[in-house]
Each structure stands twice: as C-alpha cells, then as structure tokens.
Amino acid sequence: MSFSAAYPVYEVAKDAAGVAGNIFAFGLFVSPIPTFRRIIRNGSTEMFSGLPYIYSLMNCLICMWYGTPLISPDNLLVTTVNSIGAVFQFVYIIIFLVYAEKSKKVRMFGLLLAVIGIFVIILVGSLQVTDSQTRRILVGFLSCASLISMFASPLFIIKLVIQTKSVEFMPFYLSLSTFLMSTSFLVYGLLNEDPFIYVPNGIGTVLGIIQLVLYFYFESKSREESREPLIVSYA
Template sequence: MSMLAAFFISQVAKDAAGIAGNIFAFGLFLSPIPTFRRITRNGSTEMFSGLPYIYSLMNCFICLWYGTPLVSRDNLLVTTVNSIGAVFQSVYIILFLMYAEKEKKVRLLGLLLAVLGIFAIILIGSLQIPDIEMRRDFVGFLSCASLISMFASPLFIIKLVIQTKSIEFMPFYLSLSTFLMSTSFLLYGLFNDDAFIYVPNGIGTILGVVQLILYFYYESKSRKESGEPLMVSYA
C-alpha cells in the first residue's frame, strides 16, 4: 500500500470517527431534557443544581477553542461537537434561570459571568502566544484537564451504584452515549495523532465500559431476584 493510499484511508477513518462522535454526543446533550420537563411542569428548579450545565458550558468553550484552526490543525469536528454542546448548555442555563429562586438565580448568574470571564482570559491570553505549537499545547492541556475532570464525574455515580446495588441513578442510554462518544473521539484522536484528544477520551471510554458492566451486572441480578418464586407454605 502506498503512502498516499494509507494517508487517505487514515483521513477517512478519522473523519468517520469524528462524525460518529458528533452523532453520539447528542445522547449526552439531550439527557437533561427529562429534568427540564419536570422543572417547567412544576415551575421550579426544586433541589436541582445548575452547576453541571455551567461546568459543561465551560468545557465546551475550551474544547471548541482548541478545535479551531487558530489553535490546532484539522480538528473541525471537535469544534462542531462542542459548538452544538455549547448551544444546548446555554439553553439549559437560560431555562434554569427562568425557574430558579432568586438566591439560586443570582448565584448562577455570578458563575456564568465568571465562566465567560475565564474563557475570555484563556482566549485572549492564548492569542498572545505567537508560536502556534506553544499555543496548541497551552490550550490543549486546559482542554485535556477539563475533559478528564468531566469524565471523572461519573465516579460518584459508580460508587453510588455499588453501594446501593441499584442502577436507578445510572440511566442506561446516558452510560451508552458516554461510551460511544468517548470511543469515537478516542479513535479520532489516535488517527489524528492528537494526545490532547485521545488521552481524555481513552479515560472516558474506560469509565464508560465500567458503567455498562455495572449496569448489566446489577440489572441482571435485579431481574434474577425479582424472578425467584415466592416461598410457599404447606402447613
């Protein structure tokens, strides 16, 4: 196989993995919809927190910026998935602000302004770095750290599932979407030889596998227990 043919196949495989990652990401972006249906129906945010959406917005901003040609080469599909993610998170934050109590609303607005301010500093600061490779490394390390911390957040849910021996708090489709999206971008990063993409998504893939194993283990165990015959007394 010629070098040109190998390069072409690698590019096609990379683009296919990136497109798949964009599609699977919709599962994650759509997962809060049941929560917001409840919020809009009840007219209150109740005990729900707006922090996950603020944090996700920050993560999308940093990764979006990393994917642009001003920072890294040939990462358009990273920009597209995070642009869509930023739109979803923005809509969720707006809805949360509409129904939140005054104290929650003020706190969330303060955090939103802080996120916008931090991102502006990262954006302007990185543009002051004249060397494109140094700029890529600077933003890449930030995006990598942000992704790793985001993928580490399910550790709490994993611990809860093991403690309670219940999958009630770990929706199957959310775990599946996390696994599929992480695996897609793991392959995308490998084909693009980009450690800032394949390292955090490799961690996300491992955690996704752990979640799916736990889901099927406790789901089958629960089905087996519920299927056991009741004790019959012949006295």
Template sequence: MISSSSVLAICKDAAGVAGNIFAFGLFVSPMPTFRRIIRNQSTEQFSGLPYIYALLNCLLCMWYGTPIISSDNVLVTTVNSIGAVFQLIYIILFIVYAEKVKKLRMLGLLLAVFVLFAIVVAGSLQMIDHMMRWIFVGSLSGASLVSMFASPLFIINLVIRTKSVEFMPFYLSLSTFLMSSCFFLYGLFNYDPFIYVPNGMGTILGIVQLVLYFYYSNRSREDSREPLIVSYG
C-alpha cells in the first residue's frame, strides 16, 4: 500500500518535471530574435537587459534549489541551471553583435551579475543557522521571481490600450502559465512558500494574459467579418 507521503512525493516530482519541460519553451522563445540579430549582424533596437535580468534570476533560484539552502528542490536547480546556460548564450551573442557602447555596457552588467551572485553565495555560506540561510536566499529568489512575473504587466496594459494581441505571443503566454502553475503545485507539495507564492502570482498573471488574448483575438476576428463601409464625401 502506497503511503500518503509517497503519493505526495510522486505528485511533487511530476509537477517539477512538467515545469522543467514547459520552462524549456520559455528558454527557446528568444531564438527568432537572435536569428534576426545574427542574420542582420546587428542588435538593432533590441535590448539586452531582459537577458541580464533573467540570468540573475536563474542563478539565484538555482542556488536556492541546492541542498545547501533548501531541502528536496533538485528540480528547481535543474531548470534554472538550464535557464542560466540559455541566458548566458543569448548575452554572449548580444555582445558579439552589439555596437561598441552597448557591448561595453552589457559586459559591465554581466560582470555585475556574477559579482552580485558571488556575494549572495558567499554571504549565505557565512550563515551558520540553516533557517536564516533559507530565509535569506529564499527571499531574494522569491522577490526576483515576483518581479519577473510582474514584467508582463506592461504588455497587458499595452494589449488593453491597443485592443490588439500583436505584442503578446500566444505560445509565450501559454508556456509562462503552464510553467508557473506546475511550480506552484510543486511548491505546495513541498510546503515551500518561496516557490508557491511567486509562482502562484505567475499563474494568476498567466491566466489574465490568456483571457486577454482570447478576448481580443476573438474581437478582432469579429471586427474583420463586419461589412466594410466606405464613406464618400
């Protein structure tokens, strides 16, 4: 007979594995942008800041998932390790094709990310009390996740203002929702508020994005079916 703790562990691992799979969709989503950058040999008007911030977020969450900081969160470490590699590749490509001013700025920001991460790692290792270490790193990674999930608020505002989903790709919104909802469940099954609270917020924002997408995409299709009235005068 399977115990309730075993069922809980299986559900947690299943949610974590699913979260890792859906996160991969997020990690590969910038590829069309970088294909364009490589093709044109220029970063044009694209900003490298989202990749810098995403790298810092991945590094902090990766460190939080290690056994040194939190218990039984290996799948958090794996997904963020993969994410950090993707973001680092994007940043290197951005630096290669950026203008000199942007290149120097991105190099400086990349160095700042590694220095900040090293400070967090060194500082947390100095904390003898494991609970204090868990709260310290968990608070930083949780705050980083919340701000990352809050970043689409600008896009949501843009969609409502323009009544168009042109700037909100469906598969990106869907991947965000699926990943955050999986890790929300993962955090609940593991009784970890530093995982389920920020991912719960991400799930809610993901639902909002999907609702807006279907509302405005359906609305635009209905408008396109209306007879065209040409005014002369």
C-alpha cells in the first residue's frame, strides 16, 4: 500500500476514534442523571461527592481551550466534546449546590469560583504568549494535568467502595463511559501523535478498568450474600 493510500486510512481511523470518543463522552456526561434524580427526589446529596463534577468542569474548560485553532488547529473533536461537557458539568454543579448541606454548599461554591477564575487566568495568560508552539505546549501541559486530576478524582469513590464493600455510590454506567471514552481518546491521541491527549487518557483507561473490576467484584459478592437464607435452622 502506498503512503498516499495509507494516509487517508490513517486520517479516517484517527477521526473515527475521535468521533467515538465524542459519543462515549456524551454517555459519560448523561450517566450522572440517575444520581441527580435521586438527589432531587431525596432532597439531599447524601454521601455523593461533588468533586468529580468540579474536576470535570475544570478539565472540560481547559481541554476545550486546548482544542481550539488558537492553540492546536488539528484537535477540533477535542473542542466539541469538551464544550458539551462543560455545559453538563455546570448544570450538575448547580443542582448539587441547591441540595447540598450548608458546609458542602459553601465548599462547592468556593471551588466553582476558583475554577472559573483559574480558567480566565489561563485563557488570558496563554494569549499573551506570541509563539504558537510555546502556547500549545503551555496549554497542553495544563490540559494534561487537568485530565489526570479528573481521572484521579474517582479515587475517593474507589476508596469508599472498598471501605463499604458496596457499589451504591459508584454508578456502573459512569465507570463504563469513563473507560470507553478514555480508550477512544487514547487511540485518537496516539494516531494524532499528541502526548497531551494520549498520556492522560491512558491513565484514565487504567483507572476505568479498576473501577469496572471493583464494580463486578463487589456486585457479585452482593448477589451471593443476597442468596444466603435469612433464617438459619440448627435443627
């Protein structure tokens, strides 16, 4: 196969991975809806953490900026997915703020203001860098760091699952969508030769696998325990 013939196939594969990442990301963005239905129904955030949505908002804003032509002209699919994601995360944070207890509410509101402030500083500061390659590297490192922090945020949930031996507070579809999206953008980043995309998404893929393994392990244990007789006869 000639290079000219292989190149379009390479581009199609890269775009396909990016589109798949967008589709799976949409699944990730809507997966918390059952959680927020429960929060609204019960009028309380219970033991749910708002941190994943704060991290996700920060990540979406920075990665959206990284994907724009002003920073990296060949990552439009990164901009589209993160623009939609930022809207979803903002809505979730507002709902969380409405139903959280006072201490959580104050903390979440402070974190939301911090996220907006940091993003404005990054946006304005990066535009002051005149060299396009330096600007891309600068914003790329920031987007990579934000992605890693977003993927690391479920570590709190993983710890809670291990402590409680229950997957109640780790929705299955959220973990599955995280894994599928990370894997898709891992492939996209590799094909696009962009370490600022494939490195953090590689970490996200590993963490997604850990969450799925924990889910199936503790879910199967819960099913086994539910089959045990409620009354034990010693006759």
